[in-house]
Amino acid sequence: MQRGIDRYTPYLFVLPALVIFVLFVLYPALDNFRYSFFDWRGFGPMEWVGWANYERALGSDGIFHLAFRNNILYFLGTIGSEVAFGLMIAFLLSKPLPLFSGLRVLFFTPMVLSMTIIGILWSYIYHPQIGLINSLLAAVGQQDAARAWLGDPQTIIAAVVITSGWTYGGFFMLLFYAGIKRIPAALAEAARLDGASEWKIFTLVTFPLLRPILVIALLLCWTGSFKAFNLFWVMTGEGGGPYHSGEIVATWIMKQAFQFSRMGYGAALAVIMTIVVVVSSTAYLLYSNRQRLEY
Amino acid sequence: MNRLRWKDYVLMLAMLLLCLAMAFPMVWMAYSSMKPNRLIFTDPWSLPEQFTLERFSEAWVVGNLGRYFTNSMIVTSTTVLLVVLLASLAAYAFARLEFRGRQPLFYLFLAGLVIPAQTFVIPLFVLLRNLGLIDSYPALILPYTALGLPMSIFILHAFFSTLPRDLEDAAAIDGCGLFRIYSLIIMPISKPALATIAILAAIDSWNEFLFAMLFIRDTMTRTLPIGLYIFYGHYDIDYQMLFSGLTVATIPLVLFYVFFHRFIIEGLTVGALKE
Amino acid sequence: MTYEGGTIVRTIGQMLFITCLLILLAAGPTLADAVVLDFAHATTGGAWREALTEIIREFEESHPDITIRENAMKDEIYETVGLVSLFHAGTPPDVYFQWGGWLVERDVSEGWAAKLDEELARDSWKDSFSSAAWDDATVGGEIYMVPHGMDITNLVWYNADIFARYDLQEPETWEEFMDLCQTLKDAGYTPIAAGNKGVGWPMGNWAGHLVSRVIGESAYDDLLKLEEGTSFSDPGVVEALGLLADMVDRGFFNIGVNVIDASEARMSFFMEQAVMHPIGSWLVSSARRDAPELNYAGFDTPAIDGQGDQSSMIGLTVGYMIAADSPHFDEAAKFLRHLTSVEMQRYRVEHTGEISAVRGTGDAAVDPRFELLVDITEAAGTTVAPPDTGYELEVAYAFYDAAAKVMDGIDPAQALQEADEAIAHLR
Numbered sequence: 001m002q003r004g005i006d007r008y009t010p011y012l013f014v015l016p017a018l019v020i021f022v023l024f025v026l027y028p029a030l031d032n033f034r035y036s037f038f039d040w041r042g043f044g045p046m047e048w049v050g051w052a053n054y055e056r057a058l059g060s061d062g063i064f065h066l067a068f069r070n071n072i073l074y075f076l077g078t079i080g081s082e083v084a085f086g087l088m089i090a091f092l093l094s095k096p097l098p099l100f101s102g103l104r105v106l107f108f109t110p111m112v113l114s115m116t117i118i119g120i121l122w123s124y125i126y127h128p129q130i131g132l133i134n135s136l137l138a139a140v141g142q143q144d145a146a147r148a149w150l151g152d153p154q155t156i157i158a159a160v161v162i163t164s165g166w167t168y169g170g171f172f173m174l175l176f177y178a179g180i181k182r183i184p185a186a187l188a189e190a191a192r193l194d195g196a197s198e199w200k201i202f203t204l205v206t207f208p209l210l211r212p213i214l215v216i217a218l219l220l221c222w223t224g225s226f227k228a229f230n231l232f233w234v235m236t237g238e239g240g241g242p243y244h245s246g247e248i249v250a251t252w253i254m255k256q257a258f259q260f261s262r263m264g265y266g267a268a269l270a271v272i273m274t275i276v277v278v279v280s281s282t283a284y285l286l287y288s289n290r291q292r293l294e295y
Numbered sequence: 296m297n298r299l300r301w302k303d304y305v306l307m308l309a310m311l312l313l314c315l316a317m318a319f320p321m322v323w324m325a326y327s328s329m330k331p332n333r334l335i336f337t338d339p340w341s342l343p344e345q346f347t348l349e350r351f352s353e354a355w356v357v358g359n360l361g362r363y364f365t366n367s368m369i370v371t372s373t374t375v376l377l378v379v380l381l382a383s384l385a386a387y388a389f390a391r392l393e394f395r396g397r398q399p400l401f402y403l404f405l406a407g408l409v410i411p412a413q414t415f416v417i418p419l420f421v422l423l424r425n426l427g428l429i430d431s432y433p434a435l436i437l438p439y440t441a442l443g444l445p446m447s448i449f450i451l452h453a454f455f456s457t458l459p460r461d462l463e464d465a466a467a468i469d470g471c472g473l474f475r476i477y478s479l480i481i482m483p484i485s486k487p488a489l490a491t492i493a494i495l496a497a498i499d500s501w502n503e504f505l506f507a508m509l510f511i512r513d514t515m516t517r518t519l520p521i522g523l524y525i526f527y528g529h530y531d532i533d534y535q536m537l538f539s540g541l542t543v544a545t546i547p548l549v550l551f552y553v554f555f556h557r558f559i560i561e562g563l564t565v566g567a568l569k570e
Numbered sequence: 571m572t573y574e575g576g577t578i579v580r581t582i583g584q585m586l587f588i589t590c591l592l593i594l595l596a597a598g599p600t601l602a603d604a605v606v607l608d609f610a611h612a613t614t615g616g617a618w619r620e621a622l623t624e625i626i627r628e629f630e631e632s633h634p635d636i637t638i639r640e641n642a643m644k645d646e647i648y649e650t651v652g653l654v655s656l657f658h659a660g661t662p663p664d665v666y667f668q669w670g671g672w673l674v675e676r677d678v679s680e681g682w683a684a685k686l687d688e689e690l691a692r693d694s695w696k697d698s699f700s701s702a703a704w705d706d707a708t709v710g711g712e713i714y715m716v717p718h719g720m721d722i723t724n725l726v727w728y729n730a731d732i733f734a735r736y737d738l739q740e741p742e743t744w745e746e747f748m749d750l751c752q753t754l755k756d757a758g759y760t761p762i763a764a765g766n767k768g769v770g771w772p773m774g775n776w777a778g779h780l781v782s783r784v785i786g787e788s789a790y791d792d793l794l795k796l797e798e799g800t801s802f803s804d805p806g807v808v809e810a811l812g813l814l815a816d817m818v819d820r821g822f823f824n825i826g827v828n829v830i831d832a833s834e835a836r837m838s839f840f841m842e843q844a845v846m847h848p849i850g851s852w853l854v855s856s857a858r859r860d861a862p863e864l865n866y867a868g869f870d871t872p873a874i875d876g877q878g879d880q881s882s883m884i885g886l887t888v889g890y891m892i893a894a895d896s897p898h899f900d901e902a903a904k905f906l907r908h909l910t911s912v913e914m915q916r917y918r919v920e921h922t923g924e925i926s927a928v929r930g931t932g933d934a935a936v937d938p939r940f941e942l943l944v945d946i947t948e949a950a951g952t953t954v955a956p957p958d959t960g961y962e963l964e965v966a967y968a969f970y971d972a973a974a975k976v977m978d979g980i981d982p983a984q985a986l987q988e989a990d991e992a993i994a995h996l997r
Contacts, residue, residue: 009473013388014400017381017444024441025407028415028422035417042421042658044680056995063992089313097307105556106314109321112552112559115502116520117541120527121324128826129834130534132323135339151767151829153978166317174560226411230504234524237768238646242828242978243971250413250505258509258651258658260964263417274414281409336841420659429659512656514641528644529614532837 029274035267042263053268064269067247073157074164074248075225081165083217086172087210091202093173094180104177108170115167119234122163126150126235150235153245160235160246164228172217179213180206215288219281226250226277249273321545328354328539335534354526354539359514363522364547370435370518371500377436378443378496379489385444386451387477391463401452407445412505420509430513438510439500447492454488455481487561494559519544605901610641610656611667611890612648615833616855617922625917629908636901646768649673649958657682657893664896665905669959670706670887674715677891683714684892689903690716698912703927706887715889716906717927722851722885722946723956724775727868729845732759740869744813747872751822754845761822763844765835766974772832773814773977774970775956776848776871779884781810782954784876790954794961794969796997802972802986806877811973811982813874818979827977840864851885854923854939867939870946883950886959887927968992 036053038046057064089107093100110118125132126149134146149159183206191201229250236246240255249269257266327335328350329343355361388394389401419438420429428434458481466476482489507518517525523544530536552559609626613619626638641663643652649669656662662682668674677683690696690713703717726747733739736757741747751761766773782790785806793800793807817823824835824844832849839847840861847853857864873880890909892902908914915926916934923937925944932944957966968989975985 007394010388010392010394010397013384013392013473013477017385017404017448018400020377020381020437020441021404021407021444024419024422024438025410025415026403028418029410031418031422032415041680060991060995062988092306092310095303095306097303099307099311103310103314105560106318108556108560109318109549109552112498112548113321113545114520114523114548116504116523117545120523120537120541121320124534124538125320125323128829129838130336130339132320132339139340146825148826148829151826166320223409223411227413229413230502230520233504234527237829237831238650242766243770243974250411253413253416254505255650257417258655261654261658267417270411270414270417274410277411278406278409333841336837424658424660427660430661509655510659512641512659512661525643528647531831532833 032267033271035264036271037268038264039262040264041261042257046264049264053265054272056265057268057272063244063247064249064252066244067249067252070157070246071225071248074161074228075222077158077161078164078168078221078225079218081161082168083172083214083221085165085169086174086217087176087214089169090173090176090180091206094177104173107173110167111170113167115230116234118163118167119231122159122166123150123235126159150237150246151242153242156236156241156246160231163231163235167231168224175213175217176210179210183209219284222284223277223281226273229254324538324545325542328535328542330535332532332534335538350535350539351543354536355543357536358522358526358540360519360522360526360540360544362515363517363519364544366432366516367501367519370432370439371497373432373436374439374443374500375493375496377440378447379493381440382444382447382451382492383482383485383489384477386448387455387481389448390452390455392473401448404445404448407442408449412442416505416509419506423510428510430511430516432516434510435500435503435506435518438506439496439503443492443496443499446495450492451485451488454485458484490558604635604637605898606637606639607665607898607901607905608641608663609638609665609905610643610648610653610663612643612645612652613667614642614644615859616852617858618852618855618918618924620859621918621921625909625914628914629905632908633901633904636905638905646771650769650963662893662895664893664898665902666891666893668715668889668891669721669956670715670717670889671955671960672962673959674707674891675709678709678714682894684894684896684899686713686716686892689899695907695910698910698929699927700929703887703889707889715887715891716910717887718889718910719887719927720851720885720925720947721888722870722883722943724772724779724848724850724884725868725870725946727839727847727849727853727866729839729842730865730867732842732845740867741872744872744874748817748820751817751846752820755821760824760838760844762817762846762848763824763835763838764827764848764977765830765832766828766977767831769958769967770828770970770974770977771956771958772835772849773827774958774966774973775850775884777811777814777973777976778957778969779871779882779954780813780874781807782882782884783871783874783878783880784810786877787879787882787952787954789877794957794965796962796965796993802969802989803983808982808986810876811976811986814973815976815979815982818977823977828974839866851924851943854937854943857939858921858923858937868942870950879951881949882952882954883946884954884956885947886953886955889927962996964996965993 035046037048037050039049039053040046093104093107124130128134128146128148128151131149133149137143137146147155149155187205188201191205196204226249228248232246232248232251233254236251240247240251244252250273253266253269253273256262256269323339326343327339329345329347330341334341334344385404389397423429423434423438428437462480462484463476466480471479502520503518504520504524507521508524511517511521523540526540527537530540613622626640630636630638641656648667653666653668656666657680668677674683696713699717703720704713707713707715707717728740732754736753738750738753739746741750754761764773778790778794781793785793785804789800789806793802793804824830824838827835835844835847836849836853836856837860838844840857842864853868857866870881870883890906892899892906896902910928912928912930915928915931918924919926919931919934919940920936923935923940923943925940925947926932932940935941955961957969971992972982972985972989975988976982
């Protein structure tokens with residue numbers, strides 16, 4: 001026990017953070033749970049409806065189900081476009097070749113741009129008339145493949161997935177790069193001397209040792225896919241795309257609460273989403289921890 | 296060992312091309328700003344005929360971007376300051392001090408890592424409205440700070456735990472109180488970790504969109520992401536103006552990155568390592 | 571033993587002080603003398619934007635103690651979350667734009683709207699407006715909106731030069747309209763430019779008008795009010811959307827209708843890449859600014875074989891309202907009187923070609939399109955309310971979704987069934 005402490009100092013250290021956190025995160029999060037049992041327009045009387053909001057959300061609200069499915073699709077897509085992409089680039093750029101440290105810097109650049117800028121910019125890259133993609137297709141004679149990428153229900157999620165990959169690839173690249181740098185070079189060298197190919201080195205040496213980071217990366221990808229709001233809102237035109245094909249849970253909550261003034265219902269949707277995210281994240285962490293111990 | 300094999304050259308070329316492709320969207324945005332709308336409409340890939348910078352200043356003024364920029368600066372820097380201060384105090388207590396409730400309180404903060412912001416946006420809106428804070432800077436500063444705390448405390452806690460206790464013990468023996476130890480010893484040597492959390496908090500705060508859209512409607516206090524979105528709404532078919540505005544808003548960020556990238560990247564890699 | 575509490579308390583005290591300072595700073599000083607009127611509206615472009623700026627300028631000049639602070643939002647944002655969130659946040663505007671009909675009713679029932687009968691009676695202000703303008707502005711016999719103009723929500727604008735080139739006339743019937751489109755398509759044009767991005771009101775409104783033409787106006791009204799026994803899957807409704815589906819099948823529209831914004835489709839029409847563009851009467855205002863040389867005209871949706879009044883138009887009165895809680899009612903009223911004065915309205919009509927709700931302004935119009943707009947309003951036996959301004963938003967949007975799906979080639983019956991499911995919980 002160090003001198004200079006009385007019983008209260010630790011609490012004083014924690015107090016400011018605690019006050020702000022409780023007031024602006026915890027209390028609202030709990031209050032949200034309370035709202036979900038009412039029908040409320042944001043002001044005026046709150047009408048108790050019990051489980052009705054939940055029943056509707058889980059039962060008849062087809063758009064909510066669609067939005068949820070879109071979130072899952074987005075998550076699966078970004079595993080590839082963000083995590084796998086970042087991992088691949090990290091590995092390729094990990095060799096101490098000239099220019100590579102500069103290229104790493106370049107890869108990370110989208111991360112410092114405002115997401116709004118990225119969303120607007122890519123809306124125009126995908127634009128049916130003036131966009132880069134369609135005019136590129138026209139230039140190589142593939143006009144028929146041209147479509148309204150953000151307007152076609154079949155491609156809208158994929159389009160946002162690719163934009164996310166462009167944005168966050170750099171972040172995951174850095175994450176994995178840091179991990180790769182920790183691996184003793186001797187290991188890779190030994191394998192190389194033994195005649196192993198680069199691919200073998202990657203799969204048998206690098207990748208296994210990156211497992212802890214991969215675990216964190218997948219978790220970040222999962223929680224991030226539910227937090228995603230900005231890109232979708234901007235790129236799918238106030239959220240939703242054509243008849244909700246690009247709707248995600250976050251945008252649907254926004255519309256319910258602030259467009260249709262159904263705050264109680266919006267709160268219920270938020271509770272469901274939170275439970276799913278928290279439970280799955282916790283389970284995932286516990287599972288991977290146990291794995292590691294056995295490993 | 297340093298001899299480059301042909302395979303290395305191939306890799307370098309491939310990576311270079313990939314990076315150029317990655318950078319191209321931003322380049323396209325910038326040079327499209329210098330083309331008239333008709334040309335953008337008919338021939339998107341073409342390079343501009345003249346290089347003019349006029350449109351940039353026009354976009355800055357018309358879009359009121361200076362005002363929004365300033366507001367974002369105020370909100371972000373205050374948030375970062377508060378986050379660094381509050382998180383380091385709390386993380387230090389969690390890492391070094393024994394007190395009742397330490398474990399549960401720590402996990403309480405960690406819970407904040409997985410809760411998505413949409414969960415409490417509605418009650419938060421009501422709370423801020425009741426406090427009369429809507430349309431003011433604290434409407435964003437306070438929630439951003441609160442949201443930045445979990446990750447920052449997590450990272451700093453990990454970092455502080457790895458520090459050797461010698462310095463602190465020596466200081467204690469010399470009669471230093473806890474707060475002195477914290478401020479004069481721990482903080483100075485924690486610069487890399489503090490830099491990491493500052494950067495993360497700054498990026499999140501600068502880009503934040505949902506709260507900024509809902510809690511601030513006044514043009515005077517509006518932040519940049521919303522300002523750009525509204526600009527986009529007004530000029531959606533005036534492509535040249537729109538691209539100019541986007542480019543102009545991007546330039547300060549790119550400049551900031553050019554000057555501080557080493558700082559940012561090192562901070563993040565070191566921070567990631569400590570995790 | 572040293573007690574560090576002092577330092578800690580001091581530091582925390584400093585932090586609290588700084589936070590208080592920030593809060594005070596942000597709360598902002600209020601101008602002691604001048605009255606600031608918060609004016610929220612959805613005019614972000616076109617000739618009316620310019621005219622409005624001028625009208626405001628003149629008002630501020632003649633009333634130096636009043637300043638107008640505008641909050642202009644894109645119309646879709648304004649209609650959906652924009653205006654509503656201003657009220658929700660407790661920072662409502664003093665004066666604001668609104669579409670007549672259901673939205674005015676909504677504002678009244680939420681307690682947001684100030685009653686205007688008394689003010690209108692003073693100095694015969696009320697008499698300066700045409701009598702038809704009050705329907706959409708009145709709720710429960712009381713007036714809450716100062717009428718400003720009449721919007722025709724949807725008509726078919728066309729490029730007169732291209733029509734002339736192929737010897738085409740304004741179609742009287744739907745069959746003639748289809749033949750016309752086919753001719754243009756065969757000639758290599760995009761017959762119709764449509765931009766339905768977002769909630770999908772452009773095509774949704776046209777679809778609504780078609781539905782009212784097929785099943786009749788009162789059936790349409792019942793449908794959107796979710797009356798007993800009505801359903802989106804009723805055969806008449808399916809038939810109406812089938813008309814659009816048929817056009818989509820025959821390739822009469824541009825690609826990506828649902829991903830292009832209304833203003834981009836308009837651009838396409840102005841650049842003469844498409845021959846026709848179905849949108850509201852406000853196109854005239856945009857054209858005056860963005861395509862002054864374009865030779866264009868418009869016709870109301872042609873006659874369909876159906877139950878409704880085939881001369882009907884879809885439209886409503888729009889205007890400005892004063893917030894019930896506004897501390898500046900008198901100043902707001904002054905501003906609206908200025909805005910709706912004959913002088914200002916004549917200036918407006920001359921500048922924009924829009925129809926004013928104020929009498930004695932018709933002959934100020936310089937734009938040839940003004941006449942055809944007036945003709946449509948006078949020839950219309952009935953006026954049908956657009957879904958999103960005449961009815962509950964959630965219902966309107968479900969209907970718009972169905973229309974949007976049809977524009978993407980989805981079977982109308984299926985699209986409408988899904989719409990039924992979406993609003994089932996409201997019945």
